[in-house]
Every structure is written in structure tokens, then in C-alpha cells.
Amino acid sequence: MSDTTQQRSDVLIVGGGLMGTTTALFLRRHHGLSVTLLERELIGRQASGTNFGNVRRQGRDLAQIPLANRARAVWSRVNELLGEDLEFVPYGHLRVCYTEAQTAKLEQHVRDVQPLGLELQMFSAEALRRRWGIFSDEVVAGSLSPLDGHANPRLAGPAFGRAAQRAGAHIHEHSEVAHIERVGAEFVAHTVDGRQYRAPQLLVTTGAWSARFAQDFGEPVPLDARGPQMGVTEPLPYAIGPSIGVSTPIETEGLYFRQIARGNIVFGGGLKGPAFADAMRAYVKPDNTLRQLRELRRFVPAFANVQLIRVWSGIEGYTDDWVPVMGPSARVPGLHYAFGFNGEGFAISPGVGEVMAELIATGRTSTPIDAFSIGRFAPAEQDQPITT
Amino acid sequence: MSKPLPSAGSGGRFVRLAETGRPALQLLIDGQPATALEGDTLLVALLTHGRRVRSSEFGDGTRAGFCLMGACQDCWVWDEAGHRLRACSTVVSEGMTVRTTPPASLWPVTPEVAARERGEVFR
Amino acid sequence: MTPPRVVVVGAGPAGVRAAQALVEAGVRPIVIDEGRRDGGQIYRRQPDGFTRTHAMLYGSEAAKAQALHEGFDTLREHVDYRPETLAWNVTPGQLHTVHASSGETATLDFDALIVCAGATDRLMPVPGWNQAGCYSLGAAQIALKAQACAIGSRVVFMGSGPLLYLVAAQYVKAGAKVEAVLDTAPALPTFAALRGLLNRPRLLLRGLALKAMLRLTGVKLLNAITPLRIEGTPEGGVAEVAIHDARGAERAFACDAVGLGWHLRAETQLADLARCEFAFEPLSRQWLPRIDADGRSSTPGVYLAGDGARLLGADGAEAAGRLAALAALHDLNHARGRTLFAAERMSLQRTLATMNGFREGLAQAFPWPHAHAAALPNDAVVCRCEAVTAGELRRSVLEFGSQEVNRAKAFSRVGMGRCQGRYCGHAAAEIVAAAASIPVEQIGRLRSQAPVKPLLMSTQEHE
Numbered sequence: 001m002s003d004t005t006q007q008r009s010d011v012l013i014v015g016g017g018l019m020g021t022t023t024a025l026f027l028r029r030h031h032g033l034s035v036t037l038l039e040r041e042l043i044g045r046q047a048s049g050t051n052f053g054n055v056r057r058q059g060r061d062l063a064q065i066p067l068a069n070r071a072r073a074v075w076s077r078v079n080e081l082l083g084e085d086l087e088f089v090p091y092g093h094l095r096v097c098y099t100e101a102q103t104a105k106l107e108q109h110v111r112d113v114q115p116l117g118l119e120l121q122m123f124s125a126e127a128l129r130r131r132w133g134i135f136s137d138e139v140v141a142g143s144l145s146p147l148d149g150h151a152n153p154r155l156a157g158p159a160f161g162r163a164a165q166r167a168g169a170h171i172h173e174h175s176e177v178a179h180i181e182r183v184g185a186e187f188v189a190h191t192v193d194g195r196q197y198r199a200p201q202l203l204v205t206t207g208a209w210s211a212r213f214a215q216d217f218g219e220p221v222p223l224d225a226r227g228p229q230m231g232v233t234e235p236l237p238y239a240i241g242p243s244i245g246v247s248t249p250i251e252t253e254g255l256y257f258r259q260i261a262r263g264n265i266v267f268g269g270g271l272k273g274p275a276f277a278d279a280m281r282a283y284v285k286p287d288n289t290l291r292q293l294r295e296l297r298r299f300v301p302a303f304a305n306v307q308l309i310r311v312w313s314g315i316e317g318y319t320d321d322w323v324p325v326m327g328p329s330a331r332v333p334g335l336h337y338a339f340g341f342n343g344e345g346f347a348i349s350p351g352v353g354e355v356m357a358e359l360i361a362t363g364r365t366s367t368p369i370d371a372f373s374i375g376r377f378a379p380a381e382q383d384q385p386i387t388t
Numbered sequence: 389m390s391k392p393l394p395s396a397g398s399g400g401r402f403v404r405l406a407e408t409g410r411p412a413l414q415l416l417i418d419g420q421p422a423t424a425l426e427g428d429t430l431l432v433a434l435l436t437h438g439r440r441v442r443s444s445e446f447g448d449g450t451r452a453g454f455c456l457m458g459a460c461q462d463c464w465v466w467d468e469a470g471h472r473l474r475a476c477s478t479v480v481s482e483g484m485t486v487r488t489t490p491p492a493s494l495w496p497v498t499p500e501v502a503a504r505e506r507g508e509v510f511r
Numbered sequence: 512m513t514p515p516r517v518v519v520v521g522a523g524p525a526g527v528r529a530a531q532a533l534v535e536a537g538v539r540p541i542v543i544d545e546g547r548r549d550g551g552q553i554y555r556r557q558p559d560g561f562t563r564t565h566a567m568l569y570g571s572e573a574a575k576a577q578a579l580h581e582g583f584d585t586l587r588e589h590v591d592y593r594p595e596t597l598a599w600n601v602t603p604g605q606l607h608t609v610h611a612s613s614g615e616t617a618t619l620d621f622d623a624l625i626v627c628a629g630a631t632d633r634l635m636p637v638p639g640w641n642q643a644g645c646y647s648l649g650a651a652q653i654a655l656k657a658q659a660c661a662i663g664s665r666v667v668f669m670g671s672g673p674l675l676y677l678v679a680a681q682y683v684k685a686g687a688k689v690e691a692v693l694d695t696a697p698a699l700p701t702f703a704a705l706r707g708l709l710n711r712p713r714l715l716l717r718g719l720a721l722k723a724m725l726r727l728t729g730v731k732l733l734n735a736i737t738p739l740r741i742e743g744t745p746e747g748g749v750a751e752v753a754i755h756d757a758r759g760a761e762r763a764f765a766c767d768a769v770g771l772g773w774h775l776r777a778e779t780q781l782a783d784l785a786r787c788e789f790a791f792e793p794l795s796r797q798w799l800p801r802i803d804a805d806g807r808s809s810t811p812g813v814y815l816a817g818d819g820a821r822l823l824g825a826d827g828a829e830a831a832g833r834l835a836a837l838a839a840l841h842d843l844n845h846a847r848g849r850t851l852f853a854a855e856r857m858s859l860q861r862t863l864a865t866m867n868g869f870r871e872g873l874a875q876a877f878p879w880p881h882a883h884a885a886a887l888p889n890d891a892v893v894c895r896c897e898a899v900t901a902g903e904l905r906r907s908v909l910e911f912g913s914q915e916v917n918r919a920k921a922f923s924r925v926g927m928g929r930c931q932g933r934y935c936g937h938a939a940a941e942i943v944a945a946a947a948s949i950p951v952e953q954i955g956r957l958r959s960q961a962p963v964k965p966l967l968m969s970t971q972e973h974e
Contacts, residue, residue: 449745452643456650461929
């Protein structure tokens with residue numbers, strides 16, 4: 001008879017967003033390890049569920065392209081994998097710009113990603129007009145990643161969670177972890193209501209809330225919570241396939257939008273809003289909304305006659321260096337992290353899940369992730385790992 | 389009240405019961421000339437002229453307003469330029485043009501999507 | 512001493528009396544009104560050029576309506592009145608408004624915000640209610656009062672509450688053809704209900720008189736009915752209402768318009784955006800913002816009055832508006848406001864207590880038929896905005912494990928349409944609760960998000 005207050009599994013995952021649930025699924029499906037996942041509230045409720053829904057490789061830091069390619073391969077078969085429709089459409093990701101200087105940057109990026117297996121296409125203003133015809137005269141050029149696309153973030157996390165559960169993962173919602181300790185060769189997570197879960201390997205995927213767990217294990221990470229400023233319009237005739245954004249060094253100009261099959265346009269971008277991780281609240285500032293409307297009209301004039309129905313925000317974790325934290329702990333054997341994706345984790349999450357599952361199960365991964373190591377935050381003189 | 393009441397059989401949905409002594413004004417509804425009375429809302433003008441305000445985007449048929457107090461948002465229509473008008477809270481003016489279907493210019497299908505819907509690849 | 516900056520949202524009974532109290536105390540408030548004219552809903556004013564008298568428009572309430580309208584007319588030059596202006600968002604100490612036609616926005620700093628946002632009809636979906644020709648009871652009344660029209664040439668009214676009989680009677684008096692009045696409430700109120708109703712005997716008698724008048728004019732009155740379907744076609748709209756009568760027999764009534772409504776639903780979006788706490792009220796089975804006896808919300812500086820906080824009707828709204836305004840001035844240490852507040856507080860609270868007793872009687876005599884939601888067939892449209900069905904909502908519970916209404920919204924899209932959950936939210940909560948076998952008070956409430964109503968994307972930032 002098992003002691004129900006002390007559940008054991010091969011792997012313990014804390015944090016039930018996309019990073020946690022994708023890892024749980026692939027640990028079960030690809031490696032047959034037993035998995036327990038503890039989620040404080042509801043699966044996929046935080047950044048995983050409130051983000052824009054971009055599935056794009058274009059525009060990412062080059063170090064992330066291999067991971068993003070791996071994720072894109074999963075997106076291709078995601079409905080079949082999960083038995084549910086995540087509304088993924090592979091109609092491309094288009095980014096446009098307002099200046100010749102920015103056009104040069106887009107062109108450079110086309111050259112930079114080509115050896116990494118990503119083929120992009122440049123468009124002149126005229127070519128943009130022929131194919132889409134929605135942009136204002138301020139738009140001078142664009143770059144299309146034809147096989148990128150977008151999907152529905154509200155559905156994705158819970159769908160991965162259900163699939164993981166069907167595959168035999170133990171998924172526990174409403175299970176806030178009070179603290180995690182290392183006891184012998186095991187990690188023991190204590191929930192606030194007194195349950196305990198143990199495993200020899202632990203993965204921290206608690207998004208904007210991860211800093212305290214990293215700190216507890218002696219690996220502090222500077223992590224900031226920020227709120228995406230999102231909005232959605234009334235339904236419109238279905239007209240636009242790719243997700244579309246403005247590429248610009250000016251933060252207030254960086255708007256992006258996508259049209260869903262039902263016809264509504266989801267948009268975001270510009271300045272972030274205030275997010276309070278401790279209070280689990282994030283807000284959309286009214287002046288951000290009005291500025292977004294102005295910037296949307298600026299690059300797609302037809303927005304002027306569209307209605308905004310709703311705005312929302314979420315709580316995303318941002319690192320100081322804009323690079324995610326992903327991979328094994330630099331100090332504690334058996335400990336792993338995947339957080340701090342700087343508001344662009346949605347697209348790569350299935351790849352993160354595959355890679356973390358591989359890493360945890362086999363000790364190595366074929367996808368390069370060294371650039372994301374938590375060790376980069378360690379002070380130079382610290383080189384002693386914690387021993388049992 | 390100096391004029392006889394029009395019956396609902398004139399093609400409209402709403403029935404005027406009183407206040408028909410107001411000056412008439414002319415507007416265009418879907419390109420067709422229509423008459424309304426000064427002080428009418430656009431919704432009343434639409435529903436004394438015909439039986440619908442718009443069609444649902446989701447295939448469940450015509451709509452004719454619902455709350456008449458600007459809460460349900462079911463009566464949004466368009467003028468010829470594509471400007472949005474909430475029919476129940478817009479007062480009719482002389483010469484107004486109204487459309488109960490969105491003008492194509494409002495949110496035009498991109499050539500790329502049009503090609504895809506024809507089963508073609510955009511070239 | 513700089514004068515306090517007080518903003519009143521709403522120019523119905525509560526907003527007008529709040530503004531009046533403020534002016535009496537020597538303050539000049541800003542009054543934000545989404546409407547073109549003051550008056551709110553129940554005392555909605557007809558446009559210029561209309562000739563019907565107050566008696567014709569408001570019947571037994573004519574004197575009150577007139578007093579309110581004249582009161583505001585006198586008040587206009589003493590307030591900063593902003594009609595056709597929507598308060599679309601609120602942040603700590605700031606109200607964000609937009610003018611409907613110009614699209615111009617403003618940010619108003621306030622020391623006190625008095626939200627008198629009123630209410631809409633409360634709707635229980637009926638299969639077929641998404642067809643052309645279905646209206647709320649309030650809509651039917653507005654068509655008559657403000658535009659001198661009937662919603663159709665053969666009208667059926669269905670629902671429950673005093674408004675059901677009032678609108679039907681107004682239609683009959685105005686010369687419209689009313690086929691039937693179908694009340695889901697039983698014919699005889701319970702003893703407890705009667706006791707509540709007897710708080711305002713004149714109103715109770717008026718209600719009985721309305722019913723008698725309707726019967727005399729040949730309108731079919733049925734009680735304890737269960738709505739079945741509103742029949743019609745996608746092109747032509749409504750053609751017939753089918754119900755089960757009190758004995759369970761199926762009956763049908765040919766019509767070309769249906770007015771539906773089960774009393775009222777508070778407009779609470781601004782209060783929610785102002786981060787006011789809410790509590791579930793078992794009597795009306797709806798979530799309402801918490802207020803103290805004077806109308807203070809849980810957010811300092813934000814006061815709530817009228818049907819947008821407690822559904823006490825127009826008379827209650829007038830008292831609540833005045834009380835909340837005086838409480839605000841008291842809290843701001845305004846000398847004249849404090850004097851008025853001290854002098855009137857008790858009697859205003861007593862008035863509100865009487866209104867509340869009557870309200871309890873109404874809620875018991877004309878109950879919200881919450882069980883109808885759980886009984887809706889799977890193909891019944893719940894969300895009119897995007898044609899989302901009861902079945903899709905149940906799937907969000909049974910297949911996707913939703914145990915909370917915002918989660919169900921995330922999966923099913925109910926509440927994501929242009930009406931922002933106003934007309935589907937209550938029924939959606941009941942359906943989710945029934946499917947999850949959880950009491951409705953534990954299923955949560957749809958959280959409001961800005962904008963309070965859809966914002967045209969041509970809306971301009973202000974300087």
C-alpha cells in the first residue's frame with residue numbers, strides 16, 4: 001500500500017505551463033519515465049495561455065534556431081500528437097519595416113539563418129502590395145518565413161497536459177509548492193497543503209516565478225515579470241494567413257497581429273505593462289492600448305474601422321540578457337531548468353519539451369542549448385557544486 | 389397625430405404606433421432609397437424599411453437588434469465608407485448611406501488567401 | 512482648499528440624484544453619460560420633436576420621471592455634463608473616457624468616482640433566441656418609449672418579473688397587438704414573497720392591476736410555463752414561441768416578435784475594472800460588487816449606486832445615488848457634504864432598506880429560472896454573439912475539465928463576443944456548474960476586461 005502523502009516518480013516537474021507539460025508528455029512517450037507534475041493553479045493558465053500565439057523562427061536569436069526548428073517539426077504533427085486541434089496554421093510569419101536601415105537588418109537576418117536551415121523571402125513594398133495589399137505607404141519592405149505560423153495558446157497548454165496525463169503522467173493542479181529540498185539523492189517538493197512528492201530528478205518550469213527556486217538551490221537568476229499588452233477584435237471576414245509584425249528598434253512601434261479562423265484579430269506589442277508575480281496580477285495600461293491602436297492603424301489602415309472587444313495581459317518572465325534559462329543546473333545533479341523565455345517561449349515550447357525530456361532521460365541532447373545554461377549567471381569564483 | 393399609421397405589411401418589422409407627424413427624411417439602405425422620420429434611430433429606420441439589420445457572421449441567420457440600449461452590440465452596421473455605426477444609438481440624418489453587409493473595402497481578402505481558397509498557390 | 516474632483520458615471524436616477532447632491536453641496540461634478548440624453552433606461556427621454564406627454568410615456572411613474580428630468584435640466588449648467596461619452600476603462604484615480612462620435616479620449620483624474628452604471632435585462636437563453644425578432648423586454652420598452660414603435664405586429668412577451676407585465680400593458684395601451692404574456696413564475700407568490708412585496712403595497716397593487724387589465728383586453732396570460740423553443744427561419748426570423756404550460760402540455764403562439772427578460776442584471780464592468788471586490792448574492796443568484804450601507808465599494812474613492820450595484824429599481828437608485836454622493840463628500844472631508852450626510856444618512860438608509868425588502872419579495876415572486884440553463888439542449892445557442900452552443904460549453908467541462916467559468920470561457924469562447932458576456936454570462940455559469948456538479952457560487956464569475964464596451968480602433972489618444 002503506497003503512502004499517499006509521499007508520491008515517488010522518476011521525474012518531478014514543478015510548473016504546469018507549456019514547458020512543463022511538453023516535457024511531461026515526451027518523458028512518457030519517448031522515454032517511458034514516470035512523471036509527476038505539480039501546478040500551482042490550472043495548467044497553462046499563465047504566460048502559456050495569455051501570449052500572442054506566434055509560432056515563428058524568424059526574428060529569433062540565432063542560438064535558438066536549432067531549438068525552434070525542432071519545435072516546428074512537432075507543430076507540424078501537433079494535432080495528431082495530442083488528439084486535439086490547437087488551431088495551428090502554417091501560413092507564414094511576415095515582418096515588415098518602416099526604414100531602409102531596418103530593411104538592411106531584415107536582409108542580414110535572411111543571410112544569417114539560411115545556414116541554420118531557415119529559408120526566408122524578402123519582399124519589396126510593391127511585392128507586399130501584390131500579395132497582401134493591406135499595408136500603408138510607411139511600410140517599405142518585409143521578410144516572410146513561409147513555414148512559420150501561429151496557434152491558439154489558450155488551448156495548447158491544457159491540451160499538452162491532457163495528453164501527458166493520458167500517457168501516464170501524474171498531473172496535479174491546485175498544488176502550489178511551498179518549498180523543495182534535497183534529501184539524499186532525491187528532491188522532495190512540499191505543497192502548501194502538506195503533500196510531498198519525491199524524485200531523483202527535478203525540472204523547474206515555473207515561468208516568472210522561477211527565481212526563488214533557482215535561488216534556493218544557490219543559482220540566483222535576475223528575472224523580471226512583465227505583462228504583454230494583448231487585445232482582440234470583433235470577428236472579421238477571414239483575409240490574412242500569416243502572423244504579421246513590425247520589425248523596428250523603437251519599442252513602441254513593435255506591433256504584431258494574427259487573424260484566427262473565426263475571424264477575430266489578436267494583437268499585441270509595444271511597451272509591456274506592469275506584472276506582479278507575487279500577487280499573480282498583470283494589467284493592460286489604457287495608454288498602451290490607445291497607442292497600440294494608433295500603431296496598428298499606422299501600418300494597416302483598415303484597422304480604423306474595426307472594433308476592439310477585449311484586452312488582457314499575463315505574467316511573463318524576462319531575463320536580464322534576453323536569453324532563456326534552459327538545461328541542467330550548474331550546481332545540483334539531477335536538477336534542471338526551463339524558464340525565462342522572454343515572451344517568446346510559445347513557439348519553441350514543443351522543442352523545449354523534447355529536449356528537456358531527452359536531457360533528463362539520457363543525460364544529453366542533440367540540440368545545442370549551452371548558450372542557455374544557468375551557469376552563465378554564476379559569479380566567476382563559484383565553482384563548487386553542491387554535494388549531497 | 390395627423391397621418392394614418394403604416395402597417396407592418398409595408399415590409400418592415402417594427403410597427404409605428406404614434407409620433408408619425410415628424411418630418412420625413414431620405415436615406416439609402418443598401419443602395420435603395422428609404423424614408424425615415426426625424427428623430428428615428430438608424431435601427432428603427434432599418435426595421436421600418438425591412439426586417440433585418442445585419443447577418444450573423446456565424447451562419448445562424450439574420451439579426452434585427454436585441455437590446456436597443458447599446459449593450460448587446462448586435463446592431464452594428466456600416467456606411468458606404470466602411471465606418472461602423474451602432475444602429476440603436478445612431479440618429480438618422482438626411483442623406484445617410486447605410487449598409488447591412490460589410491463593404492468589401494472594410495477588411496478585404498488578401499490575394500494570397502483568395503488564391504488559397506481557390507485551391508491555388510499565390511504567384 | 513481645492514474643490515474635490517468628483518466624477519459621476521451615469522445619468523439615470525442614481526447618477527442624476529448623485530449629481531444633484533454634489534451640486535447642493537457646492538461641488539461641480541463631471542457627469543459621464545453614454546446616452547444622448549439624461550434619464551437612463553427606465554426614464555429614457557424621447558427625442559426632441561416627439562409629442563407624447565410624460566403621462567403617456569411613463570404611466571403611473573410620470574410624476575417621478577418628470578421630476579427627474581426637470582431636476583437634471585436645472586442641474587445641467589452646474590455640472591460638466593458629457594453625453595455620448597463612454598467610460599471605457601478605470602485605473603487607480605483615473606477614469607478613461609471616449610466620445611462616441613468623435614472618437615476623442617480623455618483621462619479624468621478623480622478624488623471620488625460614483626459609478627451609477629445601471630443594469631441590462633437578464634436573459635435566460637431559449638433555443639432560437641438568436642433569431643431576428645427576439646428582443647429583451649427592455650428593448651421592447653425602449654422601442655415604444657423612445658421611438659413610438661412596437662417590435663412587431665404580433666408580440667409575445669416571455670420571462671418573469673414586473674417588467675414583463677408593465678411592458679405588455681404599455682404595448683396594449685399604445686395600440687400594439689400582444690398575443691401572450693408567458694411567465695415562468697407560478698401564479699401565486701409564496702408567503703415569503705408576499706411579505707417582501709408588501710413593503711411597497713402601492714407597487715404590488717399596481718402589478719395586480721396590470722395583470723387584470725391585460726386579461727380584460729384578451730391577452731393570454733400563462734404562469735409557471737417552461738420555454739421550449741422560439742421557432743422561425745434564418746431569413747425571416749421569429750414565427751412562433753413554443754412552451755410547456757403549467758400542466759406540462761405543449762402550447763404554441765404565433766408571433767413575429769418576442770420580448771424576453773427575467774428582471775435585471777447589474778452592469779458591473781467598471782466596478783470590476785476598479786478592482787472592487789464582489790460577492791455572490793444567493794437571492795438573485797448573481798455576483799454583485801460589495802458595498803457598505805452608504806455605497807462605498809471595497810476600493811477607496813469608488814462608490815457604487817443604483818441598479819449597477821443593487822437592483823432596487825428607480826426609487827432605490829435615486830436614494831442610493833444621493834447617499835453615495837454624500838458619503839463621498841463626507842470621506843473627502845467636505846464641510847457642506849459632511850453636514851448633509853450627517854443629516855440625511857439615516858433616512859436614506861431606511862428608504863433603501865424598504866426598497867431592499869421589496870426587492871427580496873420580487874426575487875422570490877419572480878425567480879430567475881436557473882434550472883432552465885442546465886436543461887437547455889446541446890444545440891441551443893448560449894452565446895448569441897458567436898453562436899456558441901450549450902453543448903460546446905458542456906464540452907469545456909466534460910472533456911476539458913473546466914471547473915470554473917473563466918476556464919470554460921477560455922475553452923468554449925462563451926463570453927468572448929462583442930457583448931462581453933452580458934447576455935450569456937449568467938446562463939453560462941449555470942450550465943458549467945450543472946455540468947461540473949459544483950454549486951454555481953463556486954464556479955466563479957466572468958471577469959470583466961477593458962474596454963467596458965467595444966472600442967473603435969479609430970479611437971485617438973489625447974494630448
